[in-house]
Amino acid sequence: MKLERIVAPATLLLSLSEAKDQCRVDNDAEDGLISDYIAAATAYLDARDGVLGEALVTQTWRVTLATAPDGDFKLPLGPVQTVVQIRYVDPAGIEQTFAGAQYRLVSNVIELVAGASWPAVADRASAFWVDFVAGYGAAAAVPETIRHLARTMVAQMYDRRMPTGDGELSPVFKHLLAASRSDRGLF
Secondary structure (H helix, E strand, O other): EEEEEEEOOOOOOHHHHHHHOOOOOOEEEHHHHHHHHHHHHHHHHOOOOOOOOOOOOOOEEEEEOOOOOOOOOEEOOOEEEEEEEEEEEEOOOOOEOOOEEEEEEEEOOOEOOOOOOOOOOOOOOOOEEEEEEOEEEHHHHHHHHHHHHHHHHHHHHHHHHOOOOOOOOHHHHHHHHHHHOOOEOOO
């Protein structure tokens, strides 16, 4: 299974104004720096690679499979707003659309309607895919606990730009660093 974002959110989780209020900044001198902190906090929390494991602000994703599902199909990222389309390559190699009347979305699960079945697909790595919209909606619709966490992270990054007096990184930097590690080491 492959999961890729095909349309990014139109906005970040926080506006510059919200972040500046949290940081108690009333000038424009460090807007670029604060914007970078907003992007870092958003990346730490949001979507497939974020620690929350869910989409926050509305975005579109594609999940690709080698075969059609066997029964109900739980989408790997929520909260799901809608399924845009389900496409597949049939055994003759022709790209097809799976009709919307054949399924329904229940929470984050695609269920077949009575009498429907998943189509036969070609024998190839990317024979079946679903495009779907996930997220809570606009940034203001994201639960306030998550938005407050992001504001707090931005403020900590702004206030603690350097290691503490004993050379220790602040907890927020340790979390960002841990989230940025790949299987091979950093980044």
